[in-house]
Amino acid sequence: TGAVTYDPGFMNTANTKSAITFIDGDEGILRYRGIPIEQLAEHSTYLETAYLLITGDLPTKSQLENFEVSIQERTLLDESFKRVFEAFPRDAHPMAVLQAGVSALSTFYQDSLDPFDTEAVRISTARLIAKMPTMAAYAHRVAHGQPLMYPDNNRSLIQNFLRLMFAFPVEDYLADPLIERAMEQLLILHADHEQNCSTSAVRLVGSAQANLFTSISAGVGALSGPAHGGANAAVMKMLDEMRENDISPRAFMEKVKNKEDGIRLMGFGHRVYKNYDPRARIVKGLADEVLERLGVDDERLDLAMKLEEIALNDDYFVERKLYPNVDFYTGIIYRAIGFPTEMFTVLFALGRLPGWIAQWREMVADPETKIGRPRQIYTGETKRDYRQLSERT
C-alpha cells in the first residue's frame, strides 16, 4: 500500500479530477464550466445554471424548456410524505428537517434509485430540484404551525418557493420581481464550489454506490455546520449580539484577534480564497439594491461594512489573507426579505443542490472512481491483552 501521507483536512490531496468548477483562490476567480460567476449572476437563471453544471453546457431554448417542465411538474410531495413533515417537533432546526426529508425521498420514490440507470438519475435529479424548495418551505411552516400549502406549478420555481414560504394566509402572494431576481442570483452564486466539505461528503457517500437522494442528504448534513453553510446564520447572530450588547466593531475585532473564547469573525476567511471572494463582491451589491427596494434601513449592514473595513486594514487579517466570503452579506439580504435566521442555511442548501448533483453524476460516470477510503496514522497502543471485568479497578 506504500507510504501514507498525513494531510488533515485534505489541504493538499485531490480526491478527484473534475471539469465542473474552476477556482483561482489567489486571484479570486470562480467559473462554472468555464463561465465566470459574474456573467452567470447577471444573465442566467437558477435552472439554466443547474443545467449548465449538470450537463456541461448551456441549454438550447427547447432543452431549457424541457428541463424546466420536468422540474415544475414534480414540486408536489406524496400526501403521506407531507405527514412526515407534520410529525417533526416545532422547534426542530429546519436543516435537520430538510436532511430527514431528502433522506426520506429514498423511501417514497424508489423507482429512481439506481445510480447506473441514466433515466432513473434524470428523474431523481428533477425530483430533487423540484421538491427541495417545497420541503424547505414545509420545514419553515411546520415550525410556525402553519398549514402545508400545495405548490402552484404555474409559477416559476422561485416564485413558488417564495409563495410557499410567505403566503400565509394570502394564497395569491406574488413576490416583487426584484426580490425574485435577487433570490435567483443568490442561488446561482451558491450553486457549486468544487470539492468543499458538503460536496466531498456527497461524493464520499456516493462512492459507495449509495443512491443520489441518500448522498445528497449527507451533503445537507455537512452543510449544517457553522464552519461551512451554517456561517451565514452565524454572521447574523454575531451582528445581533454586537447590537444587543452594544459592542463596538473595534472592541469586537480585538476579541477576534486575541482569539478570546475562540471567537472568529464569521463570514471571513476561506480555505481556497486568499483574496476577496468574488461571490461576496456581488452579494454586497445585491444587499444595497434589496434593502433600498424594500425600504429597509438595517444597522447590521453598516456594522458589517465597518467590520470589513477594519479587517481589510488590519495586519492580523491581512497577514492571514482573510477576506469576506460569500456568507458575510447574504444574511442581511435574507433577513430583509423576511427569512428567519434558522432558514439561512437551508437557502444555501437550495443553492448548492445543482452542484452536489453535478458532482455526484460526474463521479458515477468517471471510470477512475474508487470507493472513498482515507488512510490514517494510528496512534493507539499496538497490542495489549483483554482484562476480565473483575480485574479492572
Ligand code: CMC
Ligand atoms: N476570524 C478570525 N481568524 C480567522 C478566521 C476568522 N474568520 N478564519 C481563519 N482565521 C485564522 C485562524 O485562527 C488561523 O490563525 P493562526 O494561523 O494564528 O492559527 C488562520 O486564520 C488560518 O485559519 P484556518 O482555520 O487554519 O483556515 P482553514 O482554511 O482551516 O479555515 C474557514 C477556513 C472558512 C473554516 C475559516 O476561515 C473560518 O472558520 N471562517 C469563519 C467561518 C465561515 O465564515 N465559514 C464560511 C466559509 S465560506 C462558505 C462555505 O464554503 O461554507
